[in-house]
Amino acid sequence: MNLRAELVIIGAGPGDPDLITLKAVNILKKADVILYDNLINQALLDHASANCEKIYVGKPPYKEYTPQERIHELIKEKAVDNKLVVRLKGGDPFVFGRGMEEIIFARQNGIKTSYIPGITSMLAVGLSDITLTHRGISEGIWIITGTKKDGTLSRDIQLAMQSNTTIVIYMGMKNLPNIIKECINCDKGDMPAALIQHASLPYTKIVKGPVKDLEILAKEHKITHPALIIIGEVTKIETEFAV
Ligand code: SAH
Numbered sequence: 453m454n455l456r457a458e459l460v461i462i463g464a465g466p467g468d469p470d471l472i473t474l475k476a477v478n479i480l481k482k483a484d485v486i487l488y489d490n491l492i493n494q495a496l497l498d499h500a501s502a503n504c505e506k507i508y509v510g511k512p513p514y515k516e517y518t519p520q521e522r523i524h525e526l527i528k529e530k531a532v533d534n535k536l537v538v539r540l541k542g543g544d545p546f547v548f549g550r551g552m553e554e555i556i557f558a559r560q561n562g563i564k565t566s567y568i569p570g571i572t573s574m575l576a577v578g579l580s581d582i583t584l585t586h587r588g589i590s591e592g593i594w595i596i597t598g599t600k601k602d603g604t605l606s607r608d609i610q611l612a613m614q615s616n617t618t619i620v621i622y623m624g625m626k627n628l629p630n631i632i633k634e635c636i637n638c639d640k641g642d643m644p645a646a647l648i649q650h651a652s653l654p655y656t657k658i659v660k661g662p663v664k665d666l667e668i669l670a671k672e673h674k675i676t677h678p679a680l681i682i683i684g685e686v687t688k689i690e691t692e693f694a695v
Contacts, residue, residue: 463570491542576651598624618684644688
């Protein structure tokens, strides 16, 4: 057990390297080791010192990936002798980021931990003129995973379809046909929706249309992972005015 080593779980933000907190950058500068994910912008690694060890532990979807156990092993192996170990994760580590699993593991192994929040990717859809709540139009936000651990669709999508809230689905592209089916079954096939890939990055792509057309639109515009599915009237608010 080594109580002096520390693991800092950092949210890297949605992709634009400027959308990270100052607190995170200050820690990156001091880090001895950075274990970084697939979705982080690699430009962020430039904040690290020359002798910082940078280890890729990404989990690209549908491909060979670093198992969570291996990441845990690396945390245990590197967080020794007063080392500052950073776990750099896309968006916010506590929004579908498994950040708490790593914190629990580290604490179980006597490693001190801390957390620095990041801007979760759904907040970057504002850069494409989509507000997630709007007075009189959306009463809240329902944030749901499109890929449960067992591969099935969350029942919450059905429940959310009954509400006056915006639905944001993370990790949903693989299950898009099933998500659309679910919405059509709830009689909401015409609900306005959007798909946004690479939000906050220069090559971001966005399409809008009724939920029932999303699969065709995704194919036409070649929208794949990493993308968010946004369902709700907020995706249809008119923002194009002459100024
Ligand atoms: N912790 C991350 C989410 C990780 S789950 C966060 O807070 O954003 C991975 C999913 O996040 C992807 O399948 C996609 O739905 C979404 N995602 C991450 N970055 C994205 C981006 N720049 N644009 C659109 N979706 C993104």
